[in-house]
Amino acid sequence: MAHLLKDKEAYERLNYLYQAAHCVLSQNPENVELARFYCFTQRTVARRLVLKQDPSVKRTLCKKCSSLLIPGVTATTRQRRKNSKIRFTVMRCLSCGQSKTLLNNPDYCLWVDRPEAQLEQQKQPGDKPQINTTQQLLSRCVV
Template identity: 80%
Template sequence: MEEHINKREAYQRMNYLYQAAHCVLAQNPENVELARFYCLTQKTISRRLVIRQDPSVKRTICKRCSSLLIPGVTATTRQRKKNRRTRFTVQRCLSCGQSKSLLNNPDYTLWIDRPEAQLEMQPDQGCSGVKWQKKKKPQPAGSKKEKQKQKEQERQEEEQQKKLQEEKQELQRKTQQEEEEKKKQKQ
């Protein structure tokens, strides 16, 4: 529980530092050093506590000098063509000269936004309580071992379903017997 609270506080701190860097540059565009300090502090917090930053935040921070990349203020933004189809957005930091190329593909989705990347809460039998586990996607059977495992899993599922059905039938029989006994007692 403490770890969850610490991460929440860290996210709040990082968010505050990111907003402060934006405000500093909005008020005085020449005050790049203070904004860079805020972004560097944000980066060190995420590194120390092993917290992932959102990709939209990471794209606006220079990897080399940790300054905030705002088009026209601290960075230049250009559109480039590689082929007829592929287009890139190239951001170049005005402080250090580092450039970033980002693909302009409207169909592209980040890994974090894909459904298979999402985590769900599943109870784990460990002593620590509930743990996060990744959703498992069924894999197509290719080798003999995989096919055997899949058949074994199917057989076990069928057995479990049969047991559940038998238990339901047994419960229904017991409830019917109890009802009949109550009726006999009333008569």
């Protein structure tokens, strides 16, 4: 069954702008301003059309200056530890100094990666309810 995506053209435009920003920085790391312009345009289009971006894309963009965060090129990456069990990745933008803290938990599963978040998995009006325990759902997420 073909899945029709709403605003497919807009998502293609967002994807193109993100790939263009990566390409510009990979060819010449001094073109930070052009890559920032592409990322700012991507963010503006997504905000104007009220589109949800993938978490992996949002994690690589600076919230303050819309710069693409590439470790060693436009950002520094450090591993921090709050206690023996909780670890964080701290990404600091080299353009504006904004820090982004991401939790390092191998057992954590993003909502978009869970089966119930997928459109194909959602129940139809005539379907029987399917009972899933939390353990069954988590076992699907852990790789």
